[in-house]
Amino acid sequence: MAKSIEVSDLNIYYGEFLAVEGVNISIPARAVTAFIGPSGCGKSTFLRSLNRMHEVIKGAHVNGKVLVDGEDLYAPDMDPVNVRRKIGMVFQRPNPFPTMSIAENVLAGQRLNSKRMKKSEADDIVERSLRQAGLWAEVKDRLERPGSGLSGGQQQRLCIARAVAVEPEVLLMDEPCSALDPISTSVIEDLIHELKNDYTIVIVTHNMQQAARVSDQTAFFNLAGVGQPGKLVELGPTEKMFSNPEDPATEAYIQGRFG
């Protein structure tokens, strides 16, 4: 069910402002692609354009093509709501719904869309998703307790469970570990390794070691200067990017000699 993504000549605008310019990238299915780069270079914007989440901000629009298995996400007859059902997202800060229990949070994708299902079916989804997110053992006895009572790392895994419960084709992760401690981070990194078997994963990270640990290919974004749009500088297999990058800017950034 995992899908590959082809992006060609994508420009992303906020109103008149060109935020990201001319991105061409191919994201393979069942692999982890990491986006690295300095703050403000448009990696998150680009990530959000992959499931049309950036449109939540008024005036945001794109031109160019994003093909998911040959389907253009920005074709005029595409419904962003349906796109987001197929391409899930995990955010920087854990954001479980405070009014819902742990189980309800996992089922939020179904429940909020008023999908009818049997109790047994719902229980299966909760257990499967929580197992996939590596949270089942910790919460199986308190599924009815509020999701916001969990620790930060557990909340983030709950959000991952919520995202995989709707069985998306692609999972986008926007700095999923930046608010977490090293132990929760390593749990989530292990999780990404496992999820890779079923999903296409795209992850934005500020942590270079994390990109090196979890990803199969790495993309380096940068901006030419203040007020200039962000650009994709280099894309390659992670090993090559971290040992022998082609672009001097990539090398400088990866070695910490930046700016």
Next chain:
Amino acid sequence: MTTTLKPSPQGDLSADLRGAQLPSWAPKAIAALAGVVAVAGWFTGLGPVRGIILAWLIAACLPLWSVMIEGKRKATDRLVTLLVVSAFGLAVIPLVSILASVIGKGAQALSAEFFTYSMRNVVGEGGGIYHALVGTLLITSAAAVISVPIGLFTAIYLIEYGEDGRLASSIRFLVDVMTGIPSIVAGLFAYALFVIFFGEGVRMGIGGSVALSVLMIPVVVRSCEEMLKLVPNELREASYALGVPKWRTISKVVLPTALAGIVTGITLAIARVIGETAPLLIIAGMTDSVNFNLSEGRMATLPVFTYSSLMQPGVPPEPSIERAWGAALVLLIIVMVLNLLARLVSHYFSPKGER
């Protein structure tokens, strides 16, 4: 606290870090002294007002004492503290005085008869506020039924759809203007509106509800708007990212998260309009009998009942005036119960396990 700073070779750091201070009991002692003087002044013929002024002058000695010993910064702090506490005390005086006189004069009127009898065919003693109680509850509930949907949907539009657009900012401006409408004007508006349909001299309960809605809608819009603003954007994004359409995100994520605050705001808005007199005087009028029909005839309400019992007490006037105090007390109790209810609701409905 056993470590002490050793004098550093360059200078006397220890002295630089310390400062003269009033003894810690000083504020309490001055406050106690002021209290004693106020009470003593009251009973020794000075009267309450002079007693309180004298006590305040004594309290004002604290900043003076402080400026002599502690220096300017701490004295300013103590002066401002004194001013803030005085302002609070000043604000509480009318509240306490109203409570005391309403409870003192109204409590003896309360009885089973008072709550279960109307004023129909009652002259002199006896009778009750049943008709006014029914009227107040009916008219206010109808006002809430009209204003809550309008107010809530306006707030949803302003926060979720309008944002900073031209329509939204003009609505915000108009809501602000509406907040300032005098209640008598709201009453005249409702009267003029109903005259169009029913002719001169129309009196009906629902007209009172319309007048109260005019006063209530801006309060509901404002409080709901503030509450919806407090819902973190991350929750909306989380919902969108699951492929949930906007209207479901609003109805199933945003509203439940803000529910406690919204219900509290609505309850307080009801408490705010339940005591309105002027508009009801114009459009709902006054009667001595029970009227359950909002759409026909005059309808008594507690504030109007209080007003007319005081203004046309009849002969002898005492029982009527006592009933007026009783009705005022009942109104006060209803408002307090509503406030209490709002607190309970916000306690039980707010998302649990948070922070």
